[in-house]
Amino acid sequence: MSETLRFVSDDLQLMALSFMAIVYMIRIRWLLGFKASRDRQAPSERKDTSSFKGIVYSWANIAMPWSMESTRRMFPFYLQFMVFHLAVAANITMSFVIPYAPGLMKPMIVVRLLQILFSAAVAIGCYRMYRRFSNPAMRLISTPDDFFSLALLTVWSFVSIFAAPNRPDLGEVPLMVYFIMTAFFLVYVPFSKISHYLYYPFTRFYFGRTMGYRGVYPVKRAAQPKPTHT
Amino acid sequence: MIPNARSHKAGKVVERMGKKLNRQLVGSLVGCVHCGMCTESCHYVLANPDDPTYAPAYKADQIRKIFKRNFDWTGKVFPWWVHAQDIRTDEDLEKLKDIVFGKCTNCRRCSLNCPMGVDFALLNRMARGLLVSVGVMPEGVAVVSKDQWEVGNQMGVLPQEYIETLEWLSDELEEEFKDPKARIPIDKMDAEIVYAINPREVKYDPRTISDAARIFYLAGENWTMPSEGWDMTNFGLFSGDDELGGAVALRVYDKVRELRGKTLVLSECGHGYRSTRCEGPNWSGKGVPFVIESSVLTMLRYIREGRIRVDKVKNKESYTFHDSCNNARSCGFFEEPRELLDLVVTDFREMYPNRAENYCCTGGGGAMSMSEYTPQRLKSAVIKADQLKATGAKAVVTSCHNCVDGLTDVIRHYKLGMKVTQLVNLTANAVIIPEKVSVPVFIPMPVEALPLQGFKILVVDDEPDILAFLSAVLEDQGATVIQAADGEQALALTIEEKPDLITLDLSMPGKNGGYVFEAIRNNPEIASTKVCIITGKPELRRLIYERPVAPPDGYLDKPVNEETLLTNIRMILEMKHPVGHA
Structure with a gap:
């Protein structure tokens, strides 16, 4: 391994991570600087729920596609979402594993599974890019940041396919590109929509707290019975 | 530079937005990822598939862009990158008005369907409030708010x-x-x-x-x-x-x-x-x-509890239930109406989707009072009309007066031939009248006496505002107040009503306060009546005290505040009733 690769896979990553952490801390402090409103009214008459249950339900919402009509109706889209986010999480994990625990990447099955996941993410990223351009509503609401963030993650996933084998002996370019992109990703994330995961706990916490307190969460519904054919 | 380029109203909107922001609002403003999952939850979008400007994320972005440009540093530094944009002219405010009032009923359906927990309805309501604060609103909203x-x-x-x-x-x-x-x-x-x-x-x-x-x-x-x-x-x-x-x-x-x-x-x-x-x-x-x-x-x-008995056979038609958005989606109130319906009607047919997932009647969010948006409201109502039709019910029940009007409009417009009714009507119709109704007699708890209860006070002043103010303050404390707007009336009422106290203005047309005061003191029948002079001309004090009669019991300069007035009035009256008034 060259010194340059060692630097980009280790020192550069740590610098980028530190930068990201600092910006995130500033961002959270900024958000907490706004006063949170509270619920002064009496709780709901519904006895089977509470603020606490509402918060838990709200946080877990994302893992319960049946809980929202949007995820029920667009289940394939939900699956794409899951795969794409799993790939991003795996990608971030890989950026730590390669320099600090390379042994974990030795079994070929791990490499192949990761490559399949990254390939799926690339396909999903391309489809989502197409959707943003072709769907009038999506095109209307998309900002340059939306396009760039999606493109960045898609290209990063593509690069990861070649970095996953972790074979600098066969050529350092894939790993070099991967780590440089990872560092850029870490630096760019706090300023982009990708940082939505930072806000997710807050938005979901407050929405769930109110909805639980008022008895809306957990959502109750009577599903439409399927037509019976005789 | 930016603030100077704004119209006065636009400037106020931005200034007040800063004051209105709280953590929930900011979370919803920064949390949207433009994933589009909310889009198909909105009845406006479903009824207008060719018009992307109805998408909840787009509507919210019209508020979000102002926030980003003015309060979020990414938008301040790279506005074009995140679609941050300031609001500058009164025309911009009018455009925003047409979106937040005309293209959204604040039904909260998109909020419930957002994976990120972004509460679009909260943002929309905030934007409405900001516009209303600078007088930009549909005429109907202005009229109703004024009332x-x-x-x-x-x-x-x-x-x-x-x-x-x-x-x-x-x-x-x-x-x-x-x-x-x-x-x-x-x-x-x-x-x-x-x-x-x-x-x-x-x-x-x-x-x-x-x-x-x-x-x-x-x-x-x-x-x-x-x-x-x-x-x-x-x-x-x-x-x-x-x-x-x-x-x-x-x-x-x-x-x-x-x-x-x-x-x-x-x-x-x-x-x-x-x-x-x-x-x-x-x-x-x-x-x-x-x-x-x-x-x-x-x-x-x-x-x-068996306090009333009902016979559901009295409501024999087929009924469905429409959940009001505010009841179901914002207050979790959806099971009780169904339980009651089950007791008072024979044929109940569920509507799909229902409860917190039900569609808006399309008259919500004050839409019924905004006639300029009626055509787009009724067009979007096709979703509700289809939902109603699919139930096959003859009547729709709802626990909301706004929904009664909204649904009546939808039914008329789409010729559904359904009736709209409420649970109170069905329950009253189903109730079994017993042969004898026993109405318990309740003995009210003893009422704690108000400080001036039992006292009769004559308020004399030629200025209607002051007359009303003094009367209201004294009545709130339990006094029986009589009013006189001039000296002659004051004298006549003093003789006729024998008040415990008179608050007397000095400068009045006709017989002025000084004359009235002296006349009271010179009439043995009413001479002992307590008098508190309340005047805007302190220089007249000397003239009152120099009169050859007993001095007034109190003297206050205008403007007089509530606390001073009551302190003095009580003090004067306690002199009359030193051990309290029975």
Whole structure:
């Protein structure tokens, strides 16, 4: 391994991570600087729920596609979402594993599974890019940041396919590109929509707290019975 | 540079946005990832698939871009990258008005379907409030808000009109049951239930009041309706004006407190329920020391406790139920109406989707008062029309007066031939009239005497504003107030009414205060009447005290505040009744 690769896979990553952490801390402090409103009214008459249950339900919402009509109706889209986010999480994990625990990447099955996941993410990223351009509503609401963030993650996933084998002996370019992109990703994330995961706990916490307190969460519904054919 | 480029109104909107932001709002402003999952949850989008400007994320972005440009540094530094944009002209405000009032009913369906927990309805309401604060709003919103501020209810029902309606409804009820106790009690102290209604009931649908009264009577309830603070609706919810919201809610709460009611029962109105039960304490910043519940819950309890008996066969038609967005999606109130329906109708057919996932009646968010947006409202109502039609029911039941009007419009426009009714009507129709109704006699708790209770005070002043102010302050403390606007009237009333005290202005046309004062002191019949001079001309003090009669009992300079006035009045009256007034 060259010194340059060692630097980009280790020192550069740590610098980028530190930068990201600092910006995130500033961002959270900024958000907490706004006063949170509270619920002064009496709780709901519904006895089977509470603020606490509402918060838990709200946080877990994302893992319960049946809980929202949007995820029920667009289940394939939900699956794409899951795969794409799993790939991003795996990608971030890989950026730590390669320099600090390379042994974990030795079994070929791990490499192949990761490559399949990254390939799926690339396909999903391309489809989502197409959707943003072709769907009038999506095109209307998309900002340059939306396009760039999606493109960045898609290209990063593509690069990861070649970095996953972790074979600098066969050529350092894939790993070099991967780590440089990872560092850029870490630096760019706090300023982009990708940082939505930072806000997710807050938005979901407050929405769930109110909805639980008022008895809306957990959502109750009577599903439409399927037509019976005789 | 940016602030100078804005119109005055635009500048105020941005300034006030900064003051209005809280953590929930900021979370919703920064949390959107433009994933588009909310899009198909909106009935406007579903009914207008070719118009992407109805997408909830797009509508929210019109608010978000102002926030980003002014309060979020990414938008300040790279505005084009995140679509941050300032609001500058009055035309920009008008465009925003057409979006937040005309393209969204604040039904919260998209909020519930957002994976990120972004509350679009919260943002939309904030934007409405900001626009209203600078006078940019649909005319209907302005008119209704004005009525609620000034008259005390959103339909401008005058006190006399309200009381007269309750009186004739009482007469009918008494006639129906041949029982003098079968009346609507007004301002009864210590009642178990204080019943507040929607002014629409007085104006267009008094049958809902008499149906509720019939149920309360048959249940033997100790109930009352307030003479003031009876409007439980709140246009502050629709206009986004928290100040109006808080003031209206307090009006209702204060009256219940004054009557020492145990439970405030709200007639069937979705936004009224949400405003009074759920949002009012937050807007007014005060908790409420009594229970607030929907009349649906009250009726259900009566049946469960056997206080009224019902026969569901009396409601034989097929019924479906429409969940009001405010009840179901913002207050979790959706099971109780179904439980009650199950008890009072024979054929109930569920609507799909339902409960918190139901579609808006399309008349929500104050849309019924914004006639300029009626065509787009009715076009978007095709979703609701399809939903109603699919149930195959002959009638739709809803626990919301706004939805009654909204659904009636939808049914008429799409020629569905359905009836719209409410649970109170069905329950009243299903109720079994017992041979004998026993109305318990409740002995009110002894009323704590107000400080000036039992005192008769004559207020004399030629300025109507001052006359009204002094009278209101003294009446609030329990005094019986008589008014006189000139010297002659004051003298006549003093002789006729023999007040305990006179507050006397000096400068009045005709017989001035000095003359009146001397005449009182010179008449042995009324000479001992306490007099408190209240004048805007302190230089006249010497002239009063130099008169060859006993001096006045008190002397105050205008302007006089409430505290000073009461302190002096009590002091003067205690001199007359040193051991307190019985």
